[in-house]
Amino acid sequence: MKYPKKKGDSRKDEGSAGGGWEVVYSGFVLILLCFFIMLSSFSSIKEAKIMRFVKSFVESVSILPGGLSADGDAAVMPDSVDMVDIKSPLAQTHANLKALAEGIRQRNDVAVSYSPKGLVMRLSNHTLFDIGEAAVSPQGIPLLKKIGSIIAATGHEVRVEGHTDDVPIKTARYPSNWELSTARAVNVLRYFIQIYRIPSERISAEGFSRYRPRVPNDSPANRARNRRVEIVFINPDIAGRPVEGGP
Template sequence: MADDCPKCEKGPAPWLATFADLMSLLMCFFVLLLSFAEIDAIRFKKMAESMRDAFGVQREIPAPEIVMGTSVIKQEFSPSTIPEPSLIDEVRQQTTDIQKQNLDVPDAVADAVVEAAREKVLMEVEQQAEEIRQALRLEIEENLVSVETEQTKIIIRINEKGSFPSGSAELNDDFYGVMVRISEAVARTPGKVVVAGHTDDVPISNSRFRSNWELSSARAVTVVHALLDDPEVDPKRIAVEGHADSQPLVPNDSVENRAINRRVELIIQRGSDLDNGHLLDLGLPQG
């Protein structure tokens, strides 16, 4: 029976080759895990370029900056400590901080720029008001109109004297020449125009006007129609308001004071320029 048993071949057992392959594969696997634990940006980029050339990749993708990361293989390995960032990461972080400091505008600087823009607008408003005063010099001397400034507003005030008959919203015929000059001045001056009518505190009630509110609004509308006779005046700039006796200039305690309060005001508002255009001219973002 012993002669029938096949003889074993001399040498190592066949399963050792498979076991050795398994050990080799496990070692390669753990080496790869170790190598991918950190990424060196410079080495990774060089490796990627080598792989591209080796496999004949023809498509070029521009990469002006080094890829972010910390290493595919670190020269000094310490499993017990957290890897320190590479020099490239530190330089990138410091550069970012410096850029942020340069881009941040301190509140004091922004306030100073806005104040400079405001001063510029105020100077323009005063200059334009002076030009309107020169154009209406005769009317101002006769106390038919007055021109004032209030912050970024130019106020052309039409007094009732010479403009409207008492209790009426129809302009006097000889006042239309004054309105032509006012229209020319408004057309030359940029900004929104609010035409506001005002009365004294003496109530009115007749077949046409039920109250001073209607009278003040009707007078403002009459002035607007006179303004729009000039084709240079854009209707989109115009707004109408009627205030009755709610906004007196002086107390309604005498005949003279009531005459002062009866008026129509053309308010040219330049505040929107300060919020938009002038800030853009100075290179500052809005909002």
């Protein structure tokens, strides 16, 4: 025999069903709160990564006495990483890097700066090579030794980039500036691998010919600035990604 429900039971059922939307709504609000907390933390996470990169590099180059000025000029870097804005050139973060360019600063042949891709160490071609040649010259070996010791002391990915000016070259060995710039980068890479046993998966080489100039090729002085090798300590945030903006 079936008995009709009491009115009290009916109100109880309706109350139970009606409270369900509150549970769903509370869960939705909680999810939104977590989402916005994650968004706000992304910027601080990225900043922390950059700071770890800077600190690890600074600690690794403590093998060098003295320091290095930004872009090879007379500006002196502060001694403490905490004093430096992360967005400023990495060359200004530690005085120990200054020794690398101390002996050749007046010729402005070595410069260090920090870019979004990482630490960039820029070397004029005539400090490493004879004109029209890709073999590292004897006078370039001492400089590569200092740089090689830094690379060996770090765990960062490194890329060696070769650049020329817009004056064409055409020889049996180097039909164009593409071959010359690439051969120079590869020879520097080979030196680091052979002498300092840098793991091959950590280092790469690229040649850009005349297509990545620093300044317009409109004077002998500017052409000399564009003839260079750049050694890039890759920012860990972009390590492993393809190079953007090909020539």
